[in-house]
Amino acid sequence: MTDGKPMVEVTNIRREFALPRHSLFAPPRRVVAVDGVSFSISRGDTFGLVGESGSGKTTVARMLLKLDLPSAGNVRFEGSDIFTQDRRQERIYRRSVQAVLQDPYGALSQRMQIGSIVAEPLRAQGLARGEALAAAGRMLEAVGLGADTLNRYPHQFSGGQRQRIAVARALSVEPKVLILDEPVSALDVSVRAQILGLLREMQQRLGLTYLFIGHDLAIVKYMSTHVGVMYFGRIVEIGPASALFGRPLHPYTRKLVATAKGRQKLGEVRLTGEMPSPLAPPSGCHFRTRCAFAAERCAAEAPVLSELKTGHSVACHFAAELPEPA
Ligand SMILES: Nc1ncnc2c1ncn2[C@@H]1O[C@H](COP(=O)(O)OP(=O)(O)OP(=O)(O)O)[C@@H](O)[C@H]1O
Ligand SMILES: [Mg+2]
Incomplete structure (x- = not known):
């Protein structure tokens, strides 16, 4: 087509x-x-x-x-x-x-x-x-x-x-x-x-x-x-x-795909931590607080989308090194 x-x-x-301020003296929120x-x-x-x-x-x-x-x-x-x-x-x-x-x-x-x-x-x-x-x-x-x-x-x-x-x-x-x-x-x-x-x-x-x-x-x-x-x-x-x-590349996508297939039990796809507030998303990679593979670099630096396979890009510092999904 x-x-x-x-x-x-x-x-x-x-x-x-x-967003509206909580009070006159509160910092602006967005x-x-x-x-x-x-x-x-x-x-x-x-x-x-x-x-x-x-x-x-x-x-x-x-x-x-x-x-x-x-x-x-x-x-x-x-x-x-x-x-x-x-x-x-x-x-x-x-x-x-x-x-x-x-x-x-x-x-x-x-x-x-x-x-x-x-x-x-x-x-x-x-x-x-x-x-x-x-x-x-x-x-x-x-x-x-x-x-x-x-x-x-x-x-x-x-x-x-x-x-x-x-x-x-x-x-x-x-x-x-x-x-x-x-x-x-x-x-x-x-x-x-x-x-x-x-x-x-x-x-x-x-x-x-x-x-x-x-x-x-x-x-x-x-x-x-x-x-x-x-x-x-x-x-x-x-x-x-x-x-x-x-063949999902991002830990988040891998989690979503595994969940959709009913393979929740796999340790590597477990989401850790709570859903962050949109008012204060985690520094660096927003997903790091729920990611089983997060390392120091993930807090310091936001990963940019980069093409790992033809036409298929991922924003994860470690996407190329992650273990094969089971
Ligand atoms: N007009 C608005 N004023 C303030 N915040 C807003 C406004 N519209 C959206 N947001 C915020 O922007 C973020 C994204 O909202 P959006 O509705 O685009 O999400 P979504 O992916 O469509 O979610 P859902 O699956 O629930 O429909 C949320 O944190 C939401 O609270
Ligand atoms: Mg919506």
Whole structure:
């Protein structure tokens, strides 16, 4: 599917949030939610971002959707910077990049009929009501819902059906990129596979490019061609999905993969220590307080991502010397 051309290029983006002070005399507090993240997504590919809660995944998504601005770094879409667009370019961009989020119930306006919900982005593009509704009906059929869906309301549908509606709405304006932020996390396990299947089918059929965010490794693996593993705002490992899951290089990824395979008992993958506070992440390598291989250097110096295998990079001082996973 892919033609190797970068559709989205994220370069060294950073996002800090200033938090309210505890008191007038307390020092200012801040969270570095995203700390120098870079990746690119080729046309037709799916880049998976995986990481624990609070690792910065949604913050990355929000910047790509231009719902938030980076404190530093830039994002290019088809080669041009998305944060220096004029109004016309911005309008095209907002149409080209659509989102499907975790909670379909929250995302759909409860008082609107499904037809209007799906037609709304088309109406915003200036399409007449009748045409927009007709297109909405076709889109709803394409995602596996009957055209009789048009006059009904969100509460009359199951979670899986509502997520189909959200997909139809996102696709109605013929986007090039979908930002999928935990699109199946709120769904029953039984319907997850259907929605993932639908997303993959639509990707094939329409040649879409995806950013797929999740915390379930098996799902991210199933969906993604390339994957980045986030920990406390940084990508600690990045590479082709097959390599990254087949031969994880970072102790954190190794832990995640082993856990997903039910091999928790292995001593080398045990996470030690508590989850640090995002207000005071450990110096050097943020992961060191939970890493079985941590040494002095890890506290002194933050490891940078370096390519250990072709296209497969890891941010760990000792990645090349770690024992083979059992
Ligand atoms: N608007 C904000 N103001 C202050 N802090 C924020 C804001 N948005 C995010 N954060 C903080 O930034 C960090 C990253 O949050 P983010 O929502 O990006 O994580 P996530 O990986 O999407 O987590 P989850 O898996 O729970 O969705 C967290 O510590 C969060 O508390
Ligand atoms: Mg999130």
